[in-house]
Amino acid sequence: MNAQEKTMDVTLRVWRQKGPDQPGRFVSYAAKGVTPEMSFFEALDTINEGLVAKGEDAIAFDHDCREGICGTCCLTIEGQPHGPDQAATGCQLHMRAYKDGDAITIEPFRARAFPVIKDLVVDRSALDRVMASGGFVSVNTGSAGEANAILVPKDKAEAAMDAAACIGCGACVAACPNASAMLFVSAKVSQFALLPQGGPERDRRVLAMQRQMDLEGFGNCSNEGECEAVCPKEVKLANIARLNREYIRAMFWSHEVHPKVDLEGQEE
Amino acid sequence: MSLKLDAGIPDGPVDKKWDKHRFALKLVNPANKRKFDVIVVGTGLAGASAAASLAELGYNVKVFCIQDSPRRAHSIAAQGGINAAKNYPNDGDSVWRLFYDTVKGGDYRAREANVYRLAQVSNAIIDQCVAQGVPFARDYGGALDNRSFGGAQVSRTFFARGQTGQQLLLGAYSALMRQAGKKQVQVFPRREMVELVVVDGAARGIVTRDLTTGRLESHAAHAVLLCTGGYGNAFYLSTNANSCNVGAAWLAYKKGAGFANPCFTQIHPTCIPQSGEHQAKLTLMSESLRNDGRVWVPKKKGDNRAPGQIPEAERDYYLERKYPTFGNLVPRDVASRAAKQMIDEGRGVGRTGLAVYLDFADAIKRQGQAKITEKYGNLFDMYHHLTAEDPYRAPMRIYPAVHYTMGGLWVDYNLMTTIPGLFCLGEANFSDHGANRLGASALMQGLADGYFIIPYTLGGFFASSKLAKVDTSHPAFKEAEQSAAGRTQRLLSIKGKRTPVSFHKELGTLMWNNCGMGRSETGLKEALAKIPAIREEFWKNVVVTGSGAEFNQTLERAARVADYLEFSELLVRDALERRESCGGHFREESQTPEGEAKRDDANFSHATVWEHAGEGKPPIENREKLEFKDVVPSQRSYA
Numbered sequence: 001m002n003a004q005e006k007t008m009d010v011t012l013r014v015w016r017q018k019g020p021d022q023p024g025r026f027v028s029y030a031a032k033g034v035t036p037e038m039s040f041f042e043a044l045d046t047i048n049e050g051l052v053a054k055g056e057d058a059i060a061f062d063h064d065c066r067e068g069i070c071g072t073c074c075l076t077i078e079g080q081p082h083g084p085d086q087a088a089t090g091c092q093l094h095m096r097a098y099k100d101g102d103a104i105t106i107e108p109f110r111a112r113a114f115p116v117i118k119d120l121v122v123d124r125s126a127l128d129r130v131m132a133s134g135g136f137v138s139v140n141t142g143s144a145g146e147a148n149a150i151l152v153p154k155d156k157a158e159a160a161m162d163a164a165a166c167i168g169c170g171a172c173v174a175a176c177p178n179a180s181a182m183l184f185v186s187a188k189v190s191q192f193a194l195l196p197q198g199g200p201e202r203d204r205r206v207l208a209m210q211r212q213m214d215l216e217g218f219g220n221c222s223n224e225g226e227c228e229a230v231c232p233k234e235v236k237l238a239n240i241a242r243l244n245r246e247y248i249r250a251m252f253w254s255h256e257v258h259p260k261v262d263l264e265g266q267e268e
Numbered sequence: 269m270s271l272k273l274d275a276g277i278p279d280g281p282v283d284k285k286w287d288k289h290r291f292a293l294k295l296v297n298p299a300n301k302r303k304f305d306v307i308v309v310g311t312g313l314a315g316a317s318a319a320a321s322l323a324e325l326g327y328n329v330k331v332f333c334i335q336d337s338p339r340r341a342h343s344i345a346a347q348g349g350i351n352a353a354k355n356y357p358n359d360g361d362s363v364w365r366l367f368y369d370t371v372k373g374g375d376y377r378a379r380e381a382n383v384y385r386l387a388q389v390s391n392a393i394i395d396q397c398v399a400q401g402v403p404f405a406r407d408y409g410g411a412l413d414n415r416s417f418g419g420a421q422v423s424r425t426f427f428a429r430g431q432t433g434q435q436l437l438l439g440a441y442s443a444l445m446r447q448a449g450k451k452q453v454q455v456f457p458r459r460e461m462v463e464l465v466v467v468d469g470a471a472r473g474i475v476t477r478d479l480t481t482g483r484l485e486s487h488a489a490h491a492v493l494l495c496t497g498g499y500g501n502a503f504y505l506s507t508n509a510n511s512c513n514v515g516a517a518w519l520a521y522k523k524g525a526g527f528a529n530p531c532f533t534q535i536h537p538t539c540i541p542q543s544g545e546h547q548a549k550l551t552l553m554s555e556s557l558r559n560d561g562r563v564w565v566p567k568k569k570g571d572n573r574a575p576g577q578i579p580e581a582e583r584d585y586y587l588e589r590k591y592p593t594f595g596n597l598v599p600r601d602v603a604s605r606a607a608k609q610m611i612d613e614g615r616g617v618g619r620t621g622l623a624v625y626l627d628f629a630d631a632i633k634r635q636g637q638a639k640i641t642e643k644y645g646n647l648f649d650m651y652h653h654l655t656a657e658d659p660y661r662a663p664m665r666i667y668p669a670v671h672y673t674m675g676g677l678w679v680d681y682n683l684m685t686t687i688p689g690l691f692c693l694g695e696a697n698f699s700d701h702g703a704n705r706l707g708a709s710a711l712m713q714g715l716a717d718g719y720f721i722i723p724y725t726l727g728g729f730f731a732s733s734k735l736a737k738v739d740t741s742h743p744a745f746k747e748a749e750q751s752a753a754g755r756t757q758r759l760l761s762i763k764g765k766r767t768p769v770s771f772h773k774e775l776g777t778l779m780w781n782n783c784g785m786g787r788s789e790t791g792l793k794e795a796l797a798k799i800p801a802i803r804e805e806f807w808k809n810v811v812v813t814g815s816g817a818e819f820n821q822t823l824e825r826a827a828r829v830a831d832y833l834e835f836s837e838l839l840v841r842d843a844l845e846r847r848e849s850c851g852g853h854f855r856e857e858s859q860t861p862e863g864e865a866k867r868d869d870a871n872f873s874h875a876t877v878w879e880h881a882g883e884g885k886p887p888i889e890n891r892e893k894l895e896f897k898d899v900v901p902s903q904r905s906y907a
């Protein structure tokens with residue numbers, strides 16, 4: 001039953017950078033005997049195996065689940081965060097997208113807020129700090145009421161889930177000409193704005209997250225739409241519109257005055 | 269036997285034990301909580317929920333993970349759902365039934381008292397998650413929706429599309445980040461625990477390696493919680509994420525923590541088959557798919573027509589045929605073995621013949637494509653991305669793969685290991701699933717441990733222990749750092765010819781062939797002879813490039829493979845010593861005439877707890893006898 005597999009040879013032009021403060025450059029590697037069934041990352045694995053066997057440093061790249069859910073992988077492939085496939089992460093890309101002789105350029109996600117650690121690995125901890133500023137519902141363990149006591153209309157729950165599907169990879173930031181994190185922030189703000197559970201902290205959340213986003217050096221949104229185009233989870237621009245509405249609402253209606261938002265002791 | 273295995277199960281009726289125990293546990297004065305430092309290793313469901321809840325109580329928490337963000341722990345990948353005994357569908361569920369199903373599903377190799385408690389707190393988990401804003405699926409009335417899941421005849425599984433683990437973890441992560449914002453938790457991402465520090469017999473800290481700089485760091489605390497996940501990657505190919513490892517648990521074992529039932533590993537029936545040699549991991553297709561998908565192979569051997577060309581009459585829906593009551597919903601171990609049987613008979617499908625079909629044609633006809641998309645859309649997409657085949661049109665091809673590990677560090681009723689002050693939560697411990705875990709019960713257990721058990725039992729430990737002041741200037745930390753540094757140095761200095769991955773593959777292949785779905789005395793003895801040889805070659809011939817003072821994934825991998833090369837031997841030994849079949853552990857010598865697993869309660873109704881006896885010495889076998897008072901063991905039958 002074992003049908004002959006087609007193979008191909010491709011060249012990967014990979015960004016190599018020893019460390020955060022060192023200059024980087026592109027280095028070309030030949031990947032030979034690649035099969036269409038192979039994932040893009042397995043092609044990288046093959047190159048790395050060859051490098052290590054020769055005693056050379058492997059190409060550093062972040063990956064973990066390899067099924068598009070953990071948000072760890074962060075490669076820009078041919079100028080596209082996560083590569084050519086729509087609604088997919090880099091780890092879901094397969095070599096059948098390429099043909100024999102192709103040369104493929106790979107860089108890390110690029111953004112001011114994501115400094116390079118090594119080769120294709122970047123530091124995205126800024127996103128965690130944005131979450132720490134307000135991306136939660138303040139409910140201590142044990143204090144929750146009966147789950148079905150608050151009914152949530154199905155369409156609201158589904159829309160909240162659409163926003164909550166964000167994997168926090170940062171592709172939206174990497175794709176944005178301003179390196180803005182608006183899509184990321186708007187996904188969280190939307191999820192909670194759509195659910196009754198998010199109600200009580202609605203104003204504080206949006207003000208705090210927006211502020212932290214600015215502090216981290218992310219840029220502003222100028223409606224380029226690049227973020228939506230690369231989002232592997234198809235988080236929609238409409239969330240940014242909702243974020244803006246939430247922000248304006250909070251600014252005008254909230255008793256809390258921006259920017260003196262109570263960041264829950266964060267600035268003690 | 270030399271370990272003291274007192275599980276500390278409270279007496280009284282099973283349904284009163286936890287209440288009684290909670291009352292009996294001493295409390296830490298609220299003003300004193302801030303004087304206790306707690307280290308939590310791992311930020312999966314178990315670790316994130318524990319760290320957040322303990323911080324809310326006022327303890328000083330430090331939390332560590334390998335990934336660049338706590339949100340990326342392996343729990344994020346769980347798909348299908350989480351169980352609870354809410355009985356919203358009014359279909360006969362109850363705490364007692366969830367308890368019963370879990371004990372039976374585990375093939376009577378779990379502790380009754382723990383399982384009952386798990387079922388008891390399950391409902392509070394759902395309440396907590398909903399309050400955090402977890403967007404569970406809902407029905408048109410706005411109430412929470414449920415589905416049935418492998419092995420259960422009631423609909424007790426809560427889900428968020430096919431991304432339940434992601435949503436639950438993001439809930440726990442946001443609770444954790446809220447505490448990080450309040451400075452009640454310090455988060456240390458990209459840190460790998462490389463030593464456990466034991467002072468005066470109690471766990472008092474850890475040494476971590478900063479994965480970006482290679483720097484070793486010491487952290488002292490009054491207690492250490494290992495929430496480090498399972499060891500499925502011992503088999504190389506599994507559904508586990510790349511960074512899943514046995515390292516932390518193995519360090520603890522070597523420092524005196526008992527390791528229980530390492531041979532209880534779970535092979536999941538519905539994964540996407542391997543496509544070639546290059547394969548780095550396997551992808552799960554959630555078990556929930558078996559609610560609507562029908563499993564079949566051709567009746568004829570070697571029938572390589574396209575599935576659509578095979579008429580109904582020539583298909584064998586073997587699960588429905590063999591198990592008319594449960595049909596496609598039999599537990600995982602049963603479904604996996606049945607698939608293996610079909611393949612061994614030469615009736616496997618696809619290019620490699622190593623697959624069976626999972627067919628949605630009937631469900632799509634009955635419910636419409638839109639409904640199927642609503643339930644499983646992201647899983648169908650995932651399948652499509654991986655295989656370039658459209659499961660709406662042609663059946664999926666699936667094959668069993670290593671998925672979950674029921675074995676783990678032995679813990680008592682308080683979730684404490686045999687090392688005082690060292691606790692173990694989530695998949696890393698052995699406590700609740702016996703020899704087989706039911707679908708949607710791992711998420712439940714991880715969150716039960718973290719949200720609702722450890723906050724009580726850790727307080728009890730602090731309130732009743734006298735812990736001397738220990739900080740990182742204690743010589744034990746220096747020693748631990750030296751030992752960790754020595755190990756790194758040793759790996760770097762070999763400069764051999766073979767990559768760490770090549771050893772991992774070799775080990776994994778051996779484990780899968782000899783200690784996978786079917787295990788025999790001959791195969792296990794062969795593995796026991798071969799593992800030390802692979803290990804020996806590893807330490808002579810591995811090549812680890814780069815240095816220890818930088819971001820170095822080759823080094824990380826090598827260290828994890830080194831652990832697996834030791835740990836696998838224990839796993840195989842455990843499989844050899846357990847001369848019965850139970851749950852996921854199938855000894856070919858012990859089966860019923862129908863080919864089902866045959867337990868031997870007279871000789872094996874115990875947890876086997878292994879104790880490290882020193883380098884190069886065979887480990888010591890200890891036993892915790894299991895007693896069943898409320899669920900009478902019977903031969904499992906799903907026919």
Ligand SMILES: Cc1cc2nc3c(=O)[nH]c(=O)nc-3n(C[C@H](O)[C@H](O)[C@H](O)COP(=O)(O)OP(=O)(O)OC[C@H]3O[C@@H](n4cnc5c(N)ncnc54)[C@H](O)[C@@H]3O)c2cc1C
Pocket residue numbers: 309310311312313314315332333334335341342343344345346347348349350432433459460461462495496497498507508509511512513515516552554671672693694695696707708709710711712714
């Ligand atoms: C694909 C897939 C689907 C699944 N679907 C379901 C499902 O639908 N329902 C269900 O109930 N269960 C499911 N499971 C099982 C379930 O997801 C896991 O058992 C559970 O999430 C484990 O959680 P955990 O918190 O114990 O560990 P993990 O989530 O594995 O987290 C381990 C943590 O420990 C850290 N860590 C490990 N070692 C170290 C170290 N040495 N130093 C520092 N940090 C360390 C890691 O970085 C990570 O943060 C699924 C599993 C898989 C693989």
Ligand code: FES
Pocket residue numbers: 062063064065066067068069070071072073089090091092
């Ligand atoms: S590795 Fe997890 S999303 Fe790519």
